[in-house]
Amino acid sequence: MKAVAREEGISPEWLKEKIASGRIVIPANRNHRGVKPLGIGEGLRIKVNTNLGTSSDHVDLEEELEKLEVSIEAGTDAVMDLSTGGDIDAIRKQIICHSTVPVGTVPIYEAAIGAAKKRKALAKMRVEDLFEVIERQAEEGVDFITVHCGVTRNAVERLKKARRLLGVVSRGGSFLIEWMLYNGKENPLYEHYDRLLEIAKRHDVTLSLGDGLRPGCLADATDRPQVEETIALGELTERAWEEGVQVMIEGPGHVPLDQIEANVLLEKRLCKGAPFYVLGPLVTDVSPGYDHITCAIGGAIAGKAGADFLCYVTPSEHLKLPTVEDVREGVIATRMQVMLLTLHGEIRRPSRGIWRWQRREWLLTGRNKLNFPLTR
Numbered sequence: 001m002k003a004v005a006r007e008e009g010i011s012p013e014w015l016k017e018k019i020a021s022g023r024i025v026i027p028a029n030r031n032h033r034g035v036k037p038l039g040i041g042e043g044l045r046i047k048v049n050t051n052l053g054t055s056s057d058h059v060d061l062e063e064e065l066e067k068l069e070v071s072i073e074a075g076t077d078a079v080m081d082l083s084t085g086g087d088i089d090a091i092r093k094q095i096i097c098h099s100t101v102p103v104g105t106v107p108i109y110e111a112a113i114g115a116a117k118k119r120k121a122l123a124k125m126r127v128e129d130l131f132e133v134i135e136r137q138a139e140e141g142v143d144f145i146t147v148h149c150g151v152t153r154n155a156v157e158r159l160k161k162a163r164r165l166l167g168v169v170s171r172g173g174s175f176l177i178e179w180m181l182y183n184g185k186e187n188p189l190y191e192h193y194d195r196l197l198e199i200a201k202r203h204d205v206t207l208s209l210g211d212g213l214r215p216g217c218l219a220d221a222t223d224r225p226q227v228e229e230t231i232a233l234g235e236l237t238e239r240a241w242e243e244g245v246q247v248m249i250e251g252p253g254h255v256p257l258d259q260i261e262a263n264v265l266l267e268k269r270l271c272k273g274a275p276f277y278v279l280g281p282l283v284t285d286v287s288p289g290y291d292h293i294t295c296a297i298g299g300a301i302a303g304k305a306g307a308d309f310l311c312y313v314t315p316s317e318h319l320k321l322p323t324v325e326d327v328r329e330g331v332i333a334t335r336m337q338v339m340l341l342t343l344h345g346e347i348r349r350p351s352r353g354i355w356r357w358q359r360r361e362w363l364l365t366g367r368n369k370l371n372f373p374l375t376r
Helices: 002-008 014-021 063-073 088-098 108-119 127-140 153-162 173-183 193-203 225-240 257-270 291-305 323-345 352-359 360-368
Strands: 046-050 078-081 103-106 144-147 206-209 245-250 276-279 309-311
Touching: 002 014, 046 063, 046 323, 063 078, 063 088, 063 173, 063 323, 078 088, 078 225, 088 108, 088 127, 088 291, 103 108, 108 127, 108 144, 108 173, 127 144, 127 193, 153 173, 193 206, 193 225, 206 225, 225 245, 225 257, 257 276, 257 291, 276 291, 291 309, 309 323
Parallel strands: 046 078, 046 309, 078 103, 103 144, 144 206, 206 245, 245 276, 276 309
Antiparallel strands: none
């Protein structure tokens, strides 16, 4: 806590009060050695996350470690390992071992893929399979986990009536919905939420309550299934706080310009000011290859409205796994959003670190010398 207060230029007492109120989280698993403490939430510098990970079509651990190194060099504040191919467990362990920034995961990926291999169908995943993965990842040092606890049977019923153009685009959300429909049961992450809280509390893992029903196109934004899920996440947030577990909320992906501020305010209201973690948001559906640009537009508006944590988007979004250079571009594009908001006074309390960065002679005079180190 003292390290975060020092970095942000705030008093430890003020920070302690905000953490106690749930408006700031510090994702730092006690088992992740060497991780740099990071504060996310109200009154702090907006933070940037980088997504890494393999797929069933492309597995290269050395490349993922290079992406991790490049993202940290470019200034990311956290990373998420979203691996779905190869030895997922071994890949995650190596990323945690090499990462000096907080590491997040989506446990349902490993649990569902493991069930598909072992039982020939992800819908045959057992509840114990899922919680065994969560427990193991927490023991290994994962700092925050995305858990789609708000994808309830009620929300799925609303989804059936919503007539969405793109249905469910969240991988984790779709895995859980398939499991729920096949088994005729409630989402295990919702039904057994107390067990999830016990694991998170024991290992000091921050819960990132996922947006399994997020809109995948502008036409589906801010509809009833999305709002139904957000209401559930607000209730689950308060239950986590009662047990002393840190929580942040994940937000929508594709949102029209005129709905971004409303989405941020809705989350802040329904979830009692819990930190808001957004992917983008993307402000158009028709920019493949350039989604890092549309993300920069949406992220700037979201940050101005009060979003606390921005997940980067690369030129490869919707197309393929990002290259090392894509990762660098994505981090820089997202950091520039934060820089611009800070320079124009839109962030509540700019940190000492970012102002030191702004004052450096190489940045202030580089343009005059035709030297642009930020983009290297």
